[in-house]
Amino acid sequence: MVVNTKEMDTKNVYAGLVETYLVKNAFQEPKLEIKIIGEVLENKSNENRYEEVMKWLSEKRPIQYYAGYTYTFDKKIILDRNVMIPGPEMDIFINTAKKYMANCHNVMELCTGSGVIPVMLGMEYSDVDFYASDISDKALKVAQENINFYQLKNVHLLKGSMFEPFEEQNKIGFDMLISNPPYAKTGIIGDLIPQLKDNAPRISLDGGEDGLYFYRIILANAHKFLNKNGYIIFENGEDQSEELQELFIQNGFKVVEVVKDYIDIERFVVGRLGI
Structure with missing residues (x-):
């Protein structure tokens, strides 16, 4: 032999x-x-x-x-250390959004990072326009690579902090807002696993003192950009769901669904405006 x-x-x-x-x-x-x-x-x-x-x-x-890449739904997603690696719960996030896409024509995303969410949804919903923003030029470069890789014409990138580029370009009338903003509490970032604290960009981790800084900004301003009955879908930290649901209610949204991840943590909240 x-x-x-x-x-x-x-x-x-x-x-x-x-x-x-x-x-x-x-x-x-x-x-x-x-x-x-x-x-x-x-x-x-x-x-x-x-x-x-x-x-x-x-x-x-x-x-x-x-x-230089990962997979989401067995689809290659290009990335580098300027963006977060989509986690194992990303497919739950995307599947949750799909449940509410039936009457959507325009979708906005804040803090897009690699662009994985609008890219995955954009492939399936070719008649929907997706507008995704990020403050990082380097992150937007990665997102654009993913858009180009899949030759998507319905996913558009905007540069700026949170709602600023939408305001500057007078882009309103969205049916859904999606965001996975930074949500780690500033004080515990040093305690995160090395794969995150030593490798992921800090700007994509730090959610302020209680981790809810960006959610407050989004919920306080979303009504200016969403249509009546428009949806917001968030990913959140493991101890944040109840407080986040309260923020929805305080800002005129009804909580319509809370979705758990693979380890039974309430990881996603879906809210709807003006119902």
């Missing part, structure tokens, strides 16, 4: 990488991340890729940032 020693060496190295990853990283999506490790080892032309990946992982750095 002929033994392919090169193939065996590759498998041994790969097994070692996976073990290193499992032991040294508190990762969120093991199947996805191990899949990306395999793709990196198979496709990278760099002869030193094994050593590079081993070092990268041992430093608790997400493999997605090394590869």
Whole structure:
């Protein structure tokens, strides 16, 4: 029997990488991340890729940032360290939005990051226009790469803080507002897992003293941009749902649904204006 020693060496190295990853990283999506490790080892032309990946992982750095992409709904999403990596609950977020898309013609998103939400929705709802904003030029560059990758004509990017670019361009009359704003409490950012605190951009994490800073801004101003009966869909932190629901009510919205994530945390709130 002929033994392919090169193939065996590759498998041994790969097994070692996976073990290193499992032991040294508190990762969120093991199947996805191990899949990306395999793709990196198979496709990278760099002869030193094994050593590079081993070092990268041992430093608790997400493999997605090394590869330059991740997957959402099995669709490739381009990214780099200027944006957050879409988490395992992103598919729940997008599926929740889809439940309320029936009569939507214009959708706005704040804090778009990689653009994963409007890109995923834009592929499915080609007759809906999506307008997504971010304050970061570098994040918008990544989002534009994803729009270009899928050749989407119905997803549009705006540069600026929160509602500012919509106000400047007089864009109103939206049927839905989606946002996954920064929601980590400033004081606990240093306690987050290394994959977040040491790798993700701080601007995408820091939600102020109680983590609700950006929700207050959005809910106080959303009525200027939403149609009557328009929806808002938020992702929130694990201890924020009740306070966030109160903010909805205080600002003239009715809470129509609270959605849990995979570990039974109330992770998403859906509100509706003027009903």
